[in-house]
Amino acid sequence: MCSAVRREPDPAEAAATAMARHRHDPHELVQVLIEVQEACGWIPPPAIDCIQARLGLPRARILGVATFYAFLHIFPRGRYRILFSDNITDRMLGSEALLQRLCRSLWVERGRVSEDGLVSVDTTSCTGLCDQGPALLVNGRAMGRLTPARIDEVAEKVREAVPLEDWPAAWFRVDDPVRRRDALLSGTWPPGEALRAGLARGAEALVGEVKASRLRGRGGAGFPTGQKWAACRDAPGRTRYLVCNADEGEPGNFKDRVLLSTAADAVIEGMTLGALATGARRGFLYLRGEYRFLLAHLEDVLARRRAQRLLGESILGHEGFDFDVAIHVGAGAYVCGEESALIESLEGRRGMPRNRPPYPVTQGYLGEPTVVNNVETFASACLVALHGAKWYARLGTPESAGTKLLCVSGDCARPGTYEYPFGVSLREVLSDCGAGEAQAVQVSGPSGATVPAAEFGRRIGFEDLPTAGAVMVFGRERDLFEVARNFVHFFAHESCGFCTPCRVGTSLLRNMMDKLAHGHGSPYDFAEIERLNRLLQVMSHCGLGHSACNPVLGTIAKFRPAYQRRLAHEEFEPAFDLDRALAAARQMTGRDDAAAHVREEEEGTA
Amino acid sequence: MDAPVRKLRVATTSLAGCFGCHMSLLDLDEGLIGLLERIELDRSPLTDTKEVGECDVGIVEGGVCNAENVEVLREFRRRCKVLVALGACALNGGLPAQRNVLSLPLLLQEVYRAEPGAEHGRIPDDPELPLPLDRVHPLHEVVRIDHFIPGCPPPAEAIGAVLGSLLAGEARPLDPALIHFD
Numbered sequence: 001m002c003s004a005v006r007r008e009p010d011p012a013e014a015a016a017t018a019m020a021r022h023r024h025d026p027h028e029l030v031q032v033l034i035e036v037q038e039a040c041g042w043i044p045p046p047a048i049d050c051i052q053a054r055l056g057l058p059r060a061r062i063l064g065v066a067t068f069y070a071f072l073h074i075f076p077r078g079r080y081r082i083l084f085s086d087n088i089t090d091r092m093l094g095s096e097a098l099l100q101r102l103c104r105s106l107w108v109e110r111g112r113v114s115e116d117g118l119v120s121v122d123t124t125s126c127t128g129l130c131d132q133g134p135a136l137l138v139n140g141r142a143m144g145r146l147t148p149a150r151i152d153e154v155a156e157k158v159r160e161a162v163p164l165e166d167w168p169a170a171w172f173r174v175d176d177p178v179r180r181r182d183a184l185l186s187g188t189w190p191p192g193e194a195l196r197a198g199l200a201r202g203a204e205a206l207v208g209e210v211k212a213s214r215l216r217g218r219g220g221a222g223f224p225t226g227q228k229w230a231a232c233r234d235a236p237g238r239t240r241y242l243v244c245n246a247d248e249g250e251p252g253n254f255k256d257r258v259l260l261s262t263a264a265d266a267v268i269e270g271m272t273l274g275a276l277a278t279g280a281r282r283g284f285l286y287l288r289g290e291y292r293f294l295l296a297h298l299e300d301v302l303a304r305r306r307a308q309r310l311l312g313e314s315i316l317g318h319e320g321f322d323f324d325v326a327i328h329v330g331a332g333a334y335v336c337g338e339e340s341a342l343i344e345s346l347e348g349r350r351g352m353p354r355n356r357p358p359y360p361v362t363q364g365y366l367g368e369p370t371v372v373n374n375v376e377t378f379a380s381a382c383l384v385a386l387h388g389a390k391w392y393a394r395l396g397t398p399e400s401a402g403t404k405l406l407c408v409s410g411d412c413a414r415p416g417t418y419e420y421p422f423g424v425s426l427r428e429v430l431s432d433c434g435a436g437e438a439q440a441v442q443v444s445g446p447s448g449a450t451v452p453a454a455e456f457g458r459r460i461g462f463e464d465l466p467t468a469g470a471v472m473v474f475g476r477e478r479d480l481f482e483v484a485r486n487f488v489h490f491f492a493h494e495s496c497g498f499c500t501p502c503r504v505g506t507s508l509l510r511n512m513m514d515k516l517a518h519g520h521g522s523p524y525d526f527a528e529i530e531r532l533n534r535l536l537q538v539m540s541h542c543g544l545g546h547s548a549c550n551p552v553l554g555t556i557a558k559f560r561p562a563y564q565r566r567l568a569h570e571e572f573e574p575a576f577d578l579d580r581a582l583a584a585a586r587q588m589t590g591r592d593d594a595a596a597h598v599r600e601e602e603e604g605t606a
Numbered sequence: 607m608d609a610p611v612r613k614l615r616v617a618t619t620s621l622a623g624c625f626g627c628h629m630s631l632l633d634l635d636e637g638l639i640g641l642l643e644r645i646e647l648d649r650s651p652l653t654d655t656k657e658v659g660e661c662d663v664g665i666v667e668g669g670v671c672n673a674e675n676v677e678v679l680r681e682f683r684r685r686c687k688v689l690v691a692l693g694a695c696a697l698n699g700g701l702p703a704q705r706n707v708l709s710l711p712l713l714l715q716e717v718y719r720a721e722p723g724a725e726h727g728r729i730p731d732d733p734e735l736p737l738p739l740d741r742v743h744p745l746h747e748v749v750r751i752d753h754f755i756p757g758c759p760p761p762a763e764a765i766g767a768v769l770g771s772l773l774a775g776e777a778r779p780l781d782p783a784l785i786h787f788d
Binding site: 524593 | 673676677680709710711714729730731733736737738739740741743747748749750
């Protein structure tokens with residue numbers, strides 16, 4: 001029962017406030033919609049009317065954006081919107097049973113809003129708490145370490161309509177266990193020291209130093225950072241922008257969360273170094289919606305750095321060195337981790353990847369030269385400024401200089417963040433995290449590589465196993481087919497829908513994997529899965545489609561028996577029960593004669 | 607002189623389709639004359655034969671919307687060495703599949719009960735009438751399909767090209783210019 005009368009916020013008022021806060025700039029549409037969503041719990045039509053009139057945007061454009069992002073809703077989704085993180089590591093920790101427990105307890109059907117409009121319960125893509133799962137989001141707030149007892153307590157708070165602010169703060173505590181520190185995480189320096197070192201070198205020399213350090217992008221692709229900075233600096237344009245990509249959506253990754261919460265100064269300082277090197281005057285930190293709990297902390301760090309003259313105008317007294325950072329919050333779209341989709345989102349549009357070239361370094365945010373770097377890349381750049389290229393390049397391997405943060409989760413005794421010099425073998429990582437008898441490791445997340453036990457001698461680095469950071473460990477008893485199926489569902493959910501091969505292909509692949517899982521598989525379906533994967537790989541517009549087939553191709557190559565076990569039938573059979581498909585018509589007509597049924601086909605006749 | 611070649615035995619049918627694909631086949635015009643020297647028709651709307659015999663090729667237009675469609679399609683699969691899905695409805699469900707967004711009970715209610723019509727507010731229950739499935743399916747969701755010819759309708763040349771390659775005993779991919787997903 002409702003314990004207090006709650007005044008519903010006025011949607012038009014909420015929209016007006018949000019737009020005013022963003023200077024009525026149509027490029028801020030995503031931020032405006034997020035703030036309306038936060039105020040009202042959804043985006044009601046009067047708010048859309050108001051935005052349409054004031055920002056002068058077509059309604060279809062506003063609705064297009066609002067329906068693109070998973071955390072924005074144009075229909076009410078309940079006063080409490082509970083989303084269980086659906087990464088495979090959450091599942092391995094029992095998230096499915098917890099979700100069902102909560103649904104039963106609240107008398108609500110998964111995916112639906114309860115009759116009284118109080119609550120909805122559903123799943124969402126990995127929320128980045130794999131080191132403390134299973135996890136969920138309630139109205140966007142992250143909650144980890146779920147247990148059946150906690151779920152019952154949550155159900156009680158929801159039933160009693162206790163405002164979220166009054167739930168115990170301990171429930172929302174996010175830990176950042178760091179199990180191994182190396183150059184980056186053990187390096188502590190007073191805020192501004194790396195920047196002073198950079199200024200002492202000068203912009204030109206700094207770019208040279210970063211190039212010479214062989215620092216490469218830490219988001220997984222490994223583009224040389226110095227080259228990117230130089231290209232942006234040299235590209236013709238009226239102004240330059242710098243973006244820190246903290247849209248850490250790849251399931252199994254959480255190192256950006258750890259860096260932003262424990263070493264935000266290093267990240268912002270690295271951005272400021274990037275600004276010095278490229279001449280950018282404005283920067284954005286694109287924070288994934290799931291990490292909204294870091295927003296207040298990050299705003300504090302930014303404010304303090306402004307006060308310390310480490311941001312703003314004439315940084316550290318250097319005339320003409322002006323740079324500031326604005327935080328842009330995401331709203332649940334994995335594809336926005338792709339740099340051109342991220343820029344689209346920054347500009348207030350659906351996060352759909354652009355054609356490349358032109359690359360963002362020449363035409364990025366608002367068509368101007370833009371550097372997009374990963375959180376860890378910026379933080380690592382500080383080490384180069386502080387200690388020089390020679391020192392940095394000595395860490396790691398010839399192709400992969402420096403250190404890498406690994407996010408270890410799954411079947412191991414000590415999940416958490418581990419920093420190693422590049423070149424560390426999986427075997428060493430597994431031994432450090434107490435993985436015991438692991439069967440396989442998924443490196444870098446669903447789009448990465450599935451590595452079987454026989455290959456645990458392989459090494460982290462661009463020469464062998466490039467990674468954004470995720471190391472998901474699967475013990476002996478895990479079913480690698482189910483792992484791949486979870487990843488395929490992820491890609492089908494996160495496809496942006498722009499190109500047909502990916503939009504349709506990922507859904508078809510999901511349906512076929514489900515068909516096998518439900519016991520309707522045949523060698524024919526297996527051949528189809530392989531064919532579809534080739535199509536996805538060759539025909540898709542961006543990396544999401546290209547890599548959507550990786551988990552399946554990888555597990556087929558290394559764990560074929562997991563699939564063969566599921567090819568229960570020699571001949572093709574439908575994924576559904578044909579006779580049951582007539583049940584509705586039988587009921588409506590009252591017929592039950594022979595022609596009102598479809599005969600079971602004998603194996604080998606079809 | 608070459609020895610007379612055995613003619614390819616071909617059956618065709620239209621399930622939940624409009625016969626437009628069959629009309630497109632007829633658009634091969636004078637090409638039909640040469641074709642008929644190399645194929646013989648089994649069950650087909652063109653022969654009005656009701657039973658399908660042992661065939662080399664079966665060509666099926668239309669999707670699967672009711673119990674009879676299921677029976678006919680399975681019969682084709684059993685009797686034909688090679689099964690070809692012809693046209694948009696066979697490939698994707700097409701126009702009839704537009705009902706898939708609505709539940710079947712709702713549809714039957716709306717069509718037969720809400721509007722006073724021929725059935726006087728009753729849903730027809732004659733055993734002669736095939737029962738509708740809860741949703742319309744493309745052919746390949748019900749049986750294994752060997753070749754697909756897209757289009758609404760597929761151009762005559764596309765049908766001719768596929769038959770030509772089957773006659774030649776090979777599975778040549780269709781010229782992209784002949785592929786229409788409209």
